[in-house]
Structure formats: C-alpha cells, structure tokens
Amino acid sequence: SQQGEEDPQALSIQEGENATMNCSYKTSINNLQWYRQNSGRGLVHLILIRSNEREKHSGRLRVTLDTSKKSSSLLITASRAADTASYFCATVGKGAQKLVFGQGTRLTINP
C-alpha cells in the first residue's frame, strides 16, 4: 500500500486565492517531498523537507511537517492559472532509498 495519502483529491479555486493540500503518511520518514505534474508530463520537484524540519518556504510555496501527526501540508499563495496541475507528496522512509508517492491532488485555478 502507498505511504502517502493526500487530501483533497481535487481542489478548484479562483486565481489569486491560496491553495492548501494535505498529505498523511504511515511510517517514520527521512524526508518528505512535494512534486508537481502538468498534464501529460513528468513530475517536477518542488520542495524537500527533512524529518527534523517543521516548515520550509520556496517562493510562493510553504510546506509544513508534523512528524507527531505524520502529516504535511503544501500551501500555494496567490495562485495563478499556471499553477493548475497535480501535486504529489512522496516520502523517503528511514534507511530507505526510494520515494513512495501518494495519489495526488488535482488543483485547478480558475481565471
């Protein structure tokens, strides 16, 4: 079974609004990563947060990690039409050398 579960499965918001996606996982991790996938394309890495970190920022992206709850959130501020994509969380377990993905959140930004 997959490590990460994402919520919501689909999200539709207006341009300019903030988008929040959540990810829960089951086992201890080394790090958690977020990826974006535009339709029909490969995945692109957005941000990596290590298990000893609680928050990380990159441009309009803010990621939080709560290891006690085994959960993470991705916040995209001031959304743009170009942010329309699927977003995936992926975890690397302690001692592991592989990414395990969640099912993803489909984000639609309406102009």
Next chain:
Amino acid sequence: DAGITQSPRHKVTETGTPVTLRCHQTENHRYMYWYRQDPGHGLRLIHYSYGVKDTDKGEVSDGYSVSRSKTEDFLLTLESATSSQTSVYFCAISPTGQDTEAFFGQGTRLTVV
C-alpha cells in the same frame, strides 16, 4: 532539465508479447527507478536500482524485470504483456536515493491490446 530520456514515448503491443522500455541518463546518478502511473493510484514503484547490476523490487514488481548493465541505462521488461500493464511508465533518477530530489523522465505511454 536533468539529462534523462525514456524510449519509446508511446507503444502499442499485443497481449503476451515481451516489451522493453529504456531509461537513459547522462547525470551519472547512482539511483534509478521505474514507476507506473494509473488513475486513482498515483505513482507506484515497480523496481529500482542502486548501482550497476544492483536492483530491488518495488511494490508492484510482479510481471516485470529490470536490468542495469551500465550506469546510464536502466531497462524495464514486461516479460509477457497483459492488459493490466497498460499504463504510463516513468523513470526517475537520484544521486543519493535518500536525501535529495528525484528527476523524472517524460514518461512512456504503453497500451496492451
């Protein structure tokens, strides 16, 4: 963009035939991965490699085999293709496999008829 190329990009094959997908990298990364992506399932790991001739199974390895005879190439073989293996296949590479990002290829869309 990371130097990672998948071939072919699209393939239609018949049930029961063997199929080989190729992943080629120019980054000299140690780790290489094969995932499949299906609606409702996200990406699921098939096999991965942590060095030349060193491979391990992922969560959906049945019906698939892999080989890595040199650093730059990771081959995925469907020994006898079935309709359930119709999917989009992604290759990924990573320098360390643990604490760095992965870089993905553009995917191979495989249809088994």
